Amino acid sequence: MNWFMAQSPVLQALMAGLFTWSVTALGAALVFTAKDISKKTLDVMLGFAGGVMIAASYWSLLAPAIEMSSDLGTWSFVPAAVGFVMGAIFLRLVDMFLPHLHLNAPMSEAEGVKTSWQRSTLLVTAITLHNIPEGLAVGVAFGAVAAGLNSATFAGAVALAMGIGIQNFPEGTAVSVPLRREGMSRTKAFLYGQASGLVEPIAAVLGAAAVLVVQPLLPYALAFAAGAMIFVVVEEVIPESQSSGNGDLATMGVIFGFTLMMTLDVALG
Template identity: 80%
Template sequence: MTFAELHPALQALIATCFTWGMTALGAAVVFLTKNITKKTLDIMLGFAAGVMIAASYWSLLAPAIEMSEGLGSLKWVPALVGFLSGAFFLRLVDMFLPHLHIHAKMDEAEGVSTSWKRSTLLVLAITLHNIPEGLAVGVAFGAVAAGYPSATLAGAIALAIGIGIQNFPEGTAVSVPLRRDGMSRAKSFWYGQLSGIVEPIAGVLGALAVVVAQPILPYALAFAAGAMIFVVVEEVIPESQASGYGDLATMGCIVGFGVMMTLDVALG
């Protein structure tokens, strides 16, 4: 049996295990060094932001709009409703989930008050990034199974590759600061890769949801896009600009956008 013949939920599981693996690979950098500069980290975060922005349009919003063509003058409704819903959902999670941004101090932790350790809060911050990423990949494979012309297997694979590429710096962004704070290499790696475990879960749930209820597919694609854009604007870009290397982080964002756009257009 080929990959194309597998159930979309299984396809999504395999694809998101790859993206999780890329997070683990990024976290494994901690075995080589504990002193990645903030400049390098900011460039990597900028790159991740560019990939997420490009994926949100090319792989999610554009197909959602195409799938709504039969609604006449209201074809923009699913994309708008889904996009806003995704952003508001992540805003609620952001308000209540305890988490700590990469460059922040402990007294700057967000969400409800908690006595959790810095390591846990850092992992939860990156986990928050990974929820919409896993969901996006799962919904993309579900869209292929639904038979929409605008949804292709190559496009879904391209999205998974793009998300995987940008997960590498996210894994590094967790493990290296933990190592710098004195945690062992093994524990730093463990916490770094742990942030990606939510992606297979979200991916499978996303694929199953659109297979079972195909009419929600345009909304689901746009929902994932809104959630991803929220994460980019609220967390990834501000973090990449926080240490005085904004110009380099911006160029990293441009390169990341170009890479994801190329992947989607060339493969999708």
């Protein structure tokens, strides 16, 4: 741990991003060991992922953003509010133009610009959308620590990376298992599943570098990542977990995911 703390924030963000991607790969690897995973289990796992993302958005991102702006007095909410809305708008624009397909949706419901991409590619693209804000959040968190702000701690950044990594496990499974169910080979389903997390190390490095270059934008950057994550949770993760008649179980998954991330952040941060 001491060696990790001694590295530059960009390298820390890269290693944390590689960790979160590796957990995505572990989740996708279940396709080799499990003959099949029930839709009920997948819905609970997706709900759990959504709960982690919601908790991380507040404790690891929005709360520090507001605290960093405390010198603005009664207007300390402005950077967090502006960044939060901009993050959601950014993901909405990406959602409008990037071709993708939500899990279990027919090809006729593919979103974004028209394309000849195969169903498997569109599914991976949809999960990749989740991972962009998650990677940014991890990178910005480590960049905030390097900026020397009291509200940003190394333990808090590690807790965020751990939480994002944990919720990436069900996301990797949620890609590979349905692809296998559709007839794809186990190896190919795994490769597509883990590929959805490859964007996280890239986004983490970009987030950390951006914060170091323009430190006054840090509270906006933290809130931006939070807004992007909440958009993903509300627009896709929770609706998908509720779409197959397992709403109560999926909701309990959200509760447990939220509680775990809250515990990690408060205990470690």
